[in-house]
Amino acid sequence: MLKEILKPFQMPSQILKENPIDNTNRKNIAKNKQRVKNLNGTLLKLWFIMSEWKKQVFFVLVMVLISSGLGLLGPLCVGFGIDNYIVASNQKGLITLLFSLAIIYILHSISVWLQNVLMIQISQNTIYKLRSKLFEHIHLLPLSFFDKRQHGELMSRLSNDIENVSNTLNSSIIQIFSSVLTLIGTVSIMLWLSPLLTLLTFCVVPFLYFGIKFITKYTAKLYKQQQYKMGLLNGFAEETLSGQQIIKVFSQEEKVISEFKIKNEAICEVGFWAQTIAGFIPKLMNVLNFLSYTFIACIGGVLILYEQGGVTIGVILIFLEYSRQFTRPLNELANQWNSLLSAIAGAERVFEIIDEKTERQDKGSSTELTSMQGEVIFSDVSFSYDQEHGEVIKHISFLANPGETIAIVGPTGAGKTTIINLISCFYDLFEGDILIDGHRMVDLKRSSIRRHMAFVLQDSYLFEGSIKENIRYSRLNASDGEVIEAAKLAGAHSFIEDLSEGYETKLKQDGSGISQGQKQLLAIARAILANPSILILDEATSSIDTVTEMTIQKSIKKLMNGRTSFVIAHRLNTIQNADKILVLKEGKLIQQGSHDQLIKVDGFYRELYESQFSYS
Numbered sequence: 001m002l003k004e005i006l007k008p009f010q011m012p013s014q015i016l017k018e019n020p021i022d023n024t025n026r027k028n029i030a031k032n033k034q035r036v037k038n039l040n041g042t043l044l045k046l047w048f049i050m051s052e053w054k055k056q057v058f059f060v061l062v063m064v065l066i067s068s069g070l071g072l073l074g075p076l077c078v079g080f081g082i083d084n085y086i087v088a089s090n091q092k093g094l095i096t097l098l099f100s101l102a103i104i105y106i107l108h109s110i111s112v113w114l115q116n117v118l119m120i121q122i123s124q125n126t127i128y129k130l131r132s133k134l135f136e137h138i139h140l141l142p143l144s145f146f147d148k149r150q151h152g153e154l155m156s157r158l159s160n161d162i163e164n165v166s167n168t169l170n171s172s173i174i175q176i177f178s179s180v181l182t183l184i185g186t187v188s189i190m191l192w193l194s195p196l197l198t199l200l201t202f203c204v205v206p207f208l209y210f211g212i213k214f215i216t217k218y219t220a221k222l223y224k225q226q227q228y229k230m231g232l233l234n235g236f237a238e239e240t241l242s243g244q245q246i247i248k249v250f251s252q253e254e255k256v257i258s259e260f261k262i263k264n265e266a267i268c269e270v271g272f273w274a275q276t277i278a279g280f281i282p283k284l285m286n287v288l289n290f291l292s293y294t295f296i297a298c299i300g301g302v303l304i305l306y307e308q309g310g311v312t313i314g315v316i317l318i319f320l321e322y323s324r325q326f327t328r329p330l331n332e333l334a335n336q337w338n339s340l341l342s343a344i345a346g347a348e349r350v351f352e353i354i355d356e357k358t359e360r361q362d363k364g365s366s367t368e369l370t371s372m373q374g375e376v377i378f379s380d381v382s383f384s385y386d387q388e389h390g391e392v393i394k395h396i397s398f399l400a401n402p403g404e405t406i407a408i409v410g411p412t413g414a415g416k417t418t419i420i421n422l423i424s425c426f427y428d429l430f431e432g433d434i435l436i437d438g439h440r441m442v443d444l445k446r447s448s449i450r451r452h453m454a455f456v457l458q459d460s461y462l463f464e465g466s467i468k469e470n471i472r473y474s475r476l477n478a479s480d481g482e483v484i485e486a487a488k489l490a491g492a493h494s495f496i497e498d499l500s501e502g503y504e505t506k507l508k509q510d511g512s513g514i515s516q517g518q519k520q521l522l523a524i525a526r527a528i529l530a531n532p533s534i535l536i537l538d539e540a541t542s543s544i545d546t547v548t549e550m551t552i553q554k555s556i557k558k559l560m561n562g563r564t565s566f567v568i569a570h571r572l573n574t575i576q577n578a579d580k581i582l583v584l585k586e587g588k589l590i591q592q593g594s595h596d597q598l599i600k601v602d603g604f605y606r607e608l609y610e611s612q613f614s615y616s
Contacts, residue, residue, distance in 0.1 A: 042347050046165075049133070050126045056118055063115035064174060068181040070108040072189060072322075077101055079318030115174055123169035131162050134350055140358040143426045144385060153235040157353055160230055161346030168343035172336045179329030179336070186322050186329070196303075197319050200295045204288040211284045215277055216337060222274035223342040227349060229270060233263045292323045359446070360428050366445045372452040372533035373437050374564030376400040376423060381432035383418060391430065392418045396589045398582055405565040407575035409608065410584035416568045419582075420536055423566060425449055454532035458539040458568075460523035467496055468503040470522055474530035482529060489559065490525035492518070528559055535565040572609050581605065 050057060081097045135158065190198040240247060240256050247256055300316040378398050384391045393415040400406045408416045421427050422434060425446045434441040436449065454474060462470045471483045478486075483503070487493045495518055499505040507513055514522075527535065537556070553574070569575045576595045583591035583598065583605045591598055591605050598605040 042344050042351060045351055046126070046130075046169075046347060049129050050122065052129070053122050053125055056122050060115045060118045060122065060174065061177060063111045063118070064177045065181060067108050067111040067115065068178055068185060070104050070111065071182060072185045074101060074104050074108070075318050075321035076189065077104065078321070079314035082314040082317055119174050120170055123166060123173075126169060127162060127166040130165070130350065131158065134158060134162070134354055137354050137356070137358065141353075141356055142359040142428075143421070145356060147385065151235070151238050153231040154353070155238060156231040156234040157346075157349050160234070161227065161349045164227075164346035165343045165350070168339050172339050172343070175332050175336050176340075179332045183329040183333075190319065190322055193315050193318060197296055197300060197315075200299055201292055201319070201323050203295065204292050208284070208288055212281060212337075215280055215284075216341070218277050219274055220341050222270055222277070224345045226267060226270045226274055227342070227345045229263065229267045231349070233260075233267060236260060236263055289323070293320060296320055296323055360442075367439055367443055367448075368445050369437070369439070369448040369452065372449075374400075374402040374533045375435075375437050376406075376534070376564060377433075377435040378419075379433045379435065381422065381429065381434060383422060383427065383430040385418075385427070391587060393584075393587045395432070397432075398580070398589065398592055400564055400566070400580070402564055403562050404579040405560055405567060405575075405577070407567045407569060407578035407581045408584065409569060409572065409575065409581060409605070413586075414584035415587045416584055417538065419584075420538060420566060420568065423534070424453065424455070424536065452533040453536060454527035454530040454534075455536045456520070456523050456527045456538065460519045462507055462519055462522060464506075464508060466504050466506055467499075467522065470507060471525045471529055474526045478529055483525075486529035487522075487525045489528050490521050492521035492525045495521070524556070533563060535560060535563050537565065538568045539570065572612055583608075 077097060077100060081094070081101075138154065138158075187198070190201065236259065240260070247253060296316065296319050300319065377400070378396050381393065381396045382391050383393050396415075396419070398406075408419060410416055418427075422429065425441065429442070436444065441449070463473065468480065468483055471486060472478050475482075480503075484493065487496055487503075496503055496505070567575055567578065575581060579594065580592060581595060581598055582589055583603075585604055591601070591603050599609060
């Protein structure tokens with residue numbers, strides 16, 4: 001019981017030990033650690049983005065210089081005024097001094113306001129550009145990148161991490177420059193007025209240095225751990241929200257709630273210590289500030305009594321004010337350093353994605369396919385998603401003539417989807433060659449290849465928007481009449497017309513609101529509208545009932561006419577009319593031929609066929 005009560009007050013090192021980073025992500029985090037140490041490199045990357053507004057940044061720095069100078073000038077005038085007018089009982093010029101002080105503080109306020117407004121504009125433009133750059137880069141990354149990442153974790157980088165950088169740019173940049181300038185100016189004037197009192201003021205610096213060093217040793221690790229755990233939590237939340245149906249089917253609500261609670265508690269613990277330890281800095285600064293005040297007041301009073309060192313009451317007042325201004329920028333620098341560490345942790349995560357290698361870019365000499373006949377040749381093709389786990393397909397060769405229907409069959413994990421991914425240029429070849437219309441795929445522009453393809457995948461994805469917009473997604477310049485005709489060919493027109501708003505019916509994210517079969521029909525209509533040379537069907541009718549399937553098979557047959565089609569099917573009755581059937585097993589092409597040819601041979605295809613039908 002006592003252990004549970006005391007758990008929130010464990011040392012941060014214990015918390016970090018109790019919440020280790022999983023082994024599966026240890027390599028990525030090790031890379032992050034190395035990059036987090038590269039503070040200058042990250043700041044240079046941010047400056048490169050900000051440099052587009054370097055004139056405004058220069059003006060902000062000028063305003064910071066002016067405001068810092070005016071902030072130092074005010075106490076100096078007050079101190080001299082006390083010595084020259086109040087202590088000396090000389091009222092001549094006092095009004096002028098008061099008026100000058102008013103002008104100084106008014107100009108100080110204006111310069112501070114200008115620098116804040118401009119810096120907010122600069123920071124928001126920078127974040128806009130950074131967020132756009134990240135989003136654009138994500139769409140240039142290969143599918144292999146997304147295979148290894150949680151979508152929620154990527155969302156965290158687009159939102160939380162960039163917002164963290166935004167908050168720091170809004171305030172920290174100005175405060176850091178202002179604090180540095182104020183510190184330099186304060187020390188210079190203090191040395192000019194009294195080196196002895198300046199030395200006394202500096203007595204607090206060693207305590208400040210070692211205190212902040214001790215504190216930031218923990219906060220750097222804790223802020224980084226907090227960012228990492230927030231990414232895990234977002235990924236888990238996104239995953240559970242997407243999988244609500246499965247969670248409810250298997251009554252796993254308590255399990256996911258419990259897992260979320262554990263991840264949430266981990267963030268709570270790390271966040272508690274990150275904020276708590278960072279909060280020690282202003283407390284330390286206050287103690288040192290009071291200590292400095294005491295030294296200056298006592299020693300300064302003694303110097304005035306014994307008329308030593310040219311110290312006056314005005315000088316003492318200036319030093320008391322400057323001692324506060326001396327510790328204040330140090331305090332701000334310490335506080336902003338913590339914010340900077342948190343922002344750098346976020347910026348590193350953003351730049352980690354931006355630095356990822358993009359999908360293979362087209363060469364300058366790449367050929368643009370203005371038309372496509374649809375001939376596809378696989379020549380001794382081998383491929384591996386991850387070289388550590390071996391090849392997924394091994395030395396596969398086949399020919400698909402223009403207009404042929406090629407069916408790909410085999411057990412789960414045989415490599416069927418991998419072949420489709422390679423035809424679609426989603427992954428780069430590991431070994432061998434793929435030719436389209438006699439051209440090596442690596443010598444063709446990816447966009448021109450995909451422009452002549454259409455896909456109907458097993459999991460059809462629909463975007464938030466109207467049914468008409470979703471069908472038109474494959475060809476944005478298609479007319480309404482062409483959209484309706486495509487829907488009719490797919491067998492989707494009748495159910496669309498039955499909806500309250502017809503083709504203008506708004507679908508929610510991922511097409512929720514209509515059945516899985518209806519979603520598949522819309523995906524088929526979208527493929528028909530694209531008018532492709534190569535058609536790829538990955539279990540296209542798997543989510544459609546038997547009656548509907550019979551209806552759309554005729555439409556699909558018409559769609560396939562004259563087009564090279566690749567069909568992945570587990571139900572072998574749907575591919576008996578294919579021109580060629582590729583039979584895969586454990587990544588190898590073990591048989592190929594028509595249904596009639598393969599059924600006559602005592603082989604794996606006949607075993608599959610007989611296992612689905614009572615064949616004697």
